[in-house]
Amino acid sequence: MNDLNRAFAEAFGLIGALDAKLVEIVTLSLEVSVAAVAFAAVAGFPLGAALAVGRFRGRGSIIVLLNALMGLPPVVVGLVVYLLLSRAGPLGEFGILFTPAAMVIAQAVLVTPIIAALSRQTIEDAWREYEEQLRSLGAKRLNAAFTLLWDTRFSLITVMLAGFGRAAAEVGAVMIVGGNIDGVTRVMTTAIALETSKGDLPLALGLGIILVGLVIMVNAAANLIREAALRRYG
């Protein structure tokens, strides 16, 4: 109990003092995860929409595979991205291992299946509902896919939030490809892992409390946007 109290004290102490180090780590965490979700959305939404309205051989298997990939272990993704970006690997010449860019790539790989799989389900449900209507308007599948992506945009915000939650919470991938370098690639989760290994459990938990608070704030902001948009375009 004493440790928990100290953890909360540490958390509020850090927030209250607007600790420069903390601000830097929080900013990098947000930048990396938001960028990863953005890339994952660019790749995942079209993929999800195509799977939702398309009918082709092997579709069922792809959907099963995509759903399974939602459970990709971060440490495995980290290892694969590490081997690709390492100087001894195929993309080594870019020299982006141990940079925020490497962390964005790893998290985007983690999040893309989540966004693709969940948007596929959302859009397919809408497609079932509106298929006849869209067809009677003479819409081709491609047009229908875009229409449905637009129509389900509010649900797709939730899909992106699921992806963001995954990205912001994982430590295994960013630890390997980022290297947890102080001031360069240290994010909330790797900082928590570091403080734990130093045996400073209250500070580690304090950082954890801040991370959870941050995720709640991002979700609240998304909710506000969603509600404002609903009122406007409802």
Added chain:
Amino acid sequence: MELTRRLWSGVLASCMLLAAPGVPGAQRFITVSSTTSTENSGLFRHILPVFKQRTGIEVRVVAQGTGQALDIGKRGDCDVVFVHDKAAELRMVKEGWFVERHDVMYNDFVIVGPKSDPAGIVGMKDAIEALAKIHDTGAPFTSRGDRSGTHAAELRLWKAAGINPTKATGQWYRETGSGMGATLNTASGMNAYTLTDRGTWLSFGNKGELIVALEGDERLFNQYGVMLVNPARHPHVKRGPGLAFIDWILSRDGQKAIAHYKINGQQLFFPNAKTSGR
């Protein structure tokens, strides 16, 4: 295929842009692959600002167990390696992975264990005999089990005692497969003995019931060395700034910075570079 390739090169290009603020051309930096013991003990935070002030070169430290730290160097993903497994370091220099290896500093390992001392080793002076007693009494012992420098040192001690502890793995011998801090957390949680470097121990915050049970045996000597990734194997290695760092840490100035680092008045690392070498 063409489309996916273009998409990926686009993604890569945007990532490069994102990386750009961290890698400005004007600001020089090197990447040093080092061990959890130097990072966790706070040594780098103490000495690196001094180096940067002298040279303008930023040092980015990736801290892993010595096994992984050496591997990062062999793959060419860093410029300088700063670890503590002299036998492995010298072997890899011979194999051509690294050049310019030098002794930098030392500290020592200590055996820590619960206050209750179930194996009865407190007060002993001989580390080998103490390990034999831990083995005989079956008192729990946590091992790094991660091919780190500390793990290598521990295995050498067991070998000297004529004991193969891995036969009892999962029983009294427990391999955590993780860093020094995590292993100390585990030892603290299950009141086990473990071998730790003194630096990590002094700065460790979750000691619980653990105390130093044995120290001072000269076999617990822990030598740290520095070396440059061989530019002949990895042409992108920043040879100039890397050598500047090595030169500095071996210089009187660098050695003094190491000696000045103290926690609660206790010196953690003892510089012992042969500065005449360079």
